[in-house]
Amino acid sequence: ITRELWGLLQVGSSTALVRVNSAGGDAHQVLSIPYTLIDAMTFRGDTIYFGRTNGTILRLDLSTGNVAQIAATGLKLDGLDFNPATGELWASIQISSPTDRIYKINLAAGGTPTLVGRTNFNVQTVDIAFDGAGNLFGVIGTGAQPSNLIIIDTLTAGGTLIGDIGIKPVHGLAIDPDALLPVHSFRFADDWNLFSVPVQVPNYATSSLFPAALSKAFAFQGKYVERDSVEPGYGFWLKFNSAYIKSVIGQP
Numbered sequence: 002i003t004r005e006l007w008g009l010l011q012v013g014s015s016t017a018l019v020r021v022n023s024a025g026g027d028a029h030q031v032l033s034i035p036y037t038l039i040d041a042m043t044f045r046g047d048t049i050y051f052g053r054t055n056g057t058i059l060r061l062d063l064s065t066g067n068v069a070q071i072a073a074t075g076l077k078l079d080g081l082d083f084n085p086a087t088g089e090l091w092a093s094i095q096i097s098s099p100t101d102r103i104y105k106i107n108l109a110a111g112g113t114p115t116l117v118g119r120t121n122f123n124v125q126t127v128d129i130a131f132d133g134a135g136n137l138f139g140v141i142g143t144g145a146q147p148s149n150l151i152i153i154d155t156l157t158a159g160g161t162l163i164g165d166i167g168i169k170p171v172h173g174l175a176i177d178p179d180a181l182l183p184v185h186s187f188r189f190a191d192d193w194n195l196f197s198v199p200v201q202v203p204n205y206a207t208s209s210l211f212p213a214a215l216s217k218a219f220a221f222q223g224k225y226v227e228r229d230s231v232e233p234g235y236g237f238w239l240k241f242n243s244a245y246i247k248s249v250i251g252q253p
Contacts, residue, residue: 004177007031007049009039018049018061034061034068041081041092041128052078052092058112072112076104080128084155085178086135091117093126093139100125101141103158118158120151126160128174129153136184140166140174150174152248154186159246161186186248187211193240198233200251205230207239211247216240 006021008028016039019028034051036059041052051059058072058081080093090106092114101122104114120126124146126139137153139160148171151160176182185200189211202210207218207230218228218237231237 006175007042007044008173009042009051011037011039032066034059036068040095041078043081043083043090045083050081050090052081054078054095056112058106058108072106072108074104074106074112074114076114080126080130080139080174081106082130082137084131084135084137085133086131091129091131091137093129095125095127099123101160103129103139103153117155120153120158120160122151122160122162126151126153127170127172130174130176132176132180132182132184133178134181134184136182138163138174138176140171143170145169152184152186152250154188154246154248156186156188157246161246161248163250182250183252184248184250186246189239189241189245189247191241191243191245193238195236195238197236198231200249200253201233202249202251205232207231210249211239211245213241213243213245213247214239215242 006023008019008021010017016034017030018032019030021028038053038055039051040054043050047063049061054077056074056076057070060071061068076094077096079095092104092106101120103117107113122141124141125143126141129139139151139153142148148166148169150163153160218231218239219225220228
């Protein structure tokens with residue numbers, strides 16, 4: 002792992018693969034790829050995989066410079082990354098409706114896509130990236146829309162907003178492969194749910210932590226007591242009118 006930052010630049014009828022100086026921001030071409038419509042890129046070892054808006058996936062062997070098409074997904078690809086925990090290739094898409102869908106791509110089957118689900122933000126997921134623990138993050142929003150960072154649940158693809166990046170439009174996302182971010186996902190059913198909060202969060206108010214809840218939290222203290230906030234390590238009941246996913250980042 003070199004921790005070098007790489008990027009893509011369309012140049013006429015080809016695409017330049019560039020290495021970016023993260024300190025100065027200047028980019029230097031490594032090689033020219035004789036394909037256009039490339040909108041996604043991810044590494045696996047010394048091999049780079051490119052996703053194109055026509056649905057095809059290319060593979061570049063950095064040791065030889067050879068580029069070959071290896072799959073056709075039928076999707077308008079926008080983001081690609083491999084899950085380090087499973088080795089599966091994941092993708093986000095663009096343009097197609099609904100545009101917030103997340104897929105797994107089976108390269109061994111020629112690029113067959115399997116729908117994981119939707120982020121439920123109803124906007125394009127511009128790029129996706131896994132951390133070293135297999136937690137999935139994404140950037141949403143295009144054009145004049147805010148560029149927001151989200152966590153994507155790997156069971157359902159449901160998204161949780163982390164916040165506005167402060168720059169727009171953002172076109173790519175990368176995470177240090179050794180980063181192990183402390184993500185915990187809550188998955189609630191459409192009824193009463195018994196849960197606890199095993200991580201530290203900035204605000205334990207129920208209205209802030211679980212804004213979709215129908216009720217306040219209830220704790221048992223000889224009898225059930227209504228609470229405006231929860232505490233780490235204790236059990237609480239909370240009611241929802243539909244299935245709800247919320248992911249948080251916090252230390253145990």
